[in-house]
Amino acid sequence: MSEPDDADVTFGTEIYDEKGNRLGTVRGFDEHGFYVSTDEGITAMSSEHVASGIPGEAELTWRCYECGAIGDIEELPEDGCPDCGAPKEAIYYHIQD
Numbered sequence: 001m002s003e004p005d006d007a008d009v010t011f012g013t014e015i016y017d018e019k020g021n022r023l024g025t026v027r028g029f030d031e032h033g034f035y036v037s038t039d040e041g042i043t044a045m046s047s048e049h050v051a052s053g054i055p056g057e058a059e060l061t062w063r064c065y066e067c068g069a070i071g072d073i074e075e076l077p078e079d080g081c082p083d084c085g086a087p088k089e090a091i092y093y094h095i096q097d
Contacts, residue, residue, distance in 0.1 A: 023036055024036040035093075063091070067086065069081055069082070
């Protein structure tokens with residue numbers, strides 16, 4: 001099977017294995033690649049997916065891939081990063097310790 005030259009992978013892109021089986025949808029990016037949501041019916045991460053408010057627990061936030069800005073997941077920027085102006089494709093879900 002040949003590899004695609006320029007795959008356009010963004011939030012919500014459906015990901016399939018080499019046999020055509022659906023693996024899930026893209027829910028975030030970081031320096032290591034992209035993350036795929038595999039639970040049936042989940043289209044993206046939300047605050048319900050991470051325990052928060054408990055000391056020592058992680059909290060779901062958004063983060064800009066370009067400048068590293070972090071913000072409250074409930075205020076996910078629609079027009080891109082408010083700090084550096086990067087496009088919305090640079091914003092990904094981030095678990096803040």
